[in-house]
Amino acid sequence: MSVEIPEEKKLTVICRVEAGCLGPEGDKLVARFCGFALDNFERTLPAHIAIKVLPRMDKMLPEMDYQVMGRTLSREQSTKYLELFDDDTDQLEERLNAQLIELINQYLGR
Secondary structure, eight states: OOOOOOGGGSEEEEEEEOGGGGOTTHHHHHHHHHHHHHHHHHTTSOTTEEEEEEEOOOTTSOSEEEEETTEEEOHHHHHHHHHTTTOOHHHHHHHHHHHHHHHHHHHTTO
16 A cells, blocks of 8 residues: 655655756757656656756756755755655666656657
C-alpha cells in the first residue's frame, strides 16, 4: 500500500537548465524545452518527488536545488528526506542528469 503525499510536502527538485545545453540557438529554445522536460520528468518521478524545470539565467544559482513547503533545503537535509523513502541524493541527481541528456537529444531530434 502506497501512502499519498500531499504536493506541498513532497521534495521539490528545482532543476535549472542552461541555454548552452541546447546548442547555439539555446537561448531561443530553453524556455520551451523546460516545459517539455517538465512533462517528461513528471511521468517518471517517484511519488515523493515533485520537480520544477527552469532556465538557468543566474549562474550563481546551483543547477539543482531542493525544497519542501517552499523552504530551501541543504544537501544534508534533502539527503535525510530522501532516506525516508530509501532514496539517495547522488543517485537521484544521476538519474535526473541522465534523463535530462536524453530529453535534450530527443528535443533536438538527435
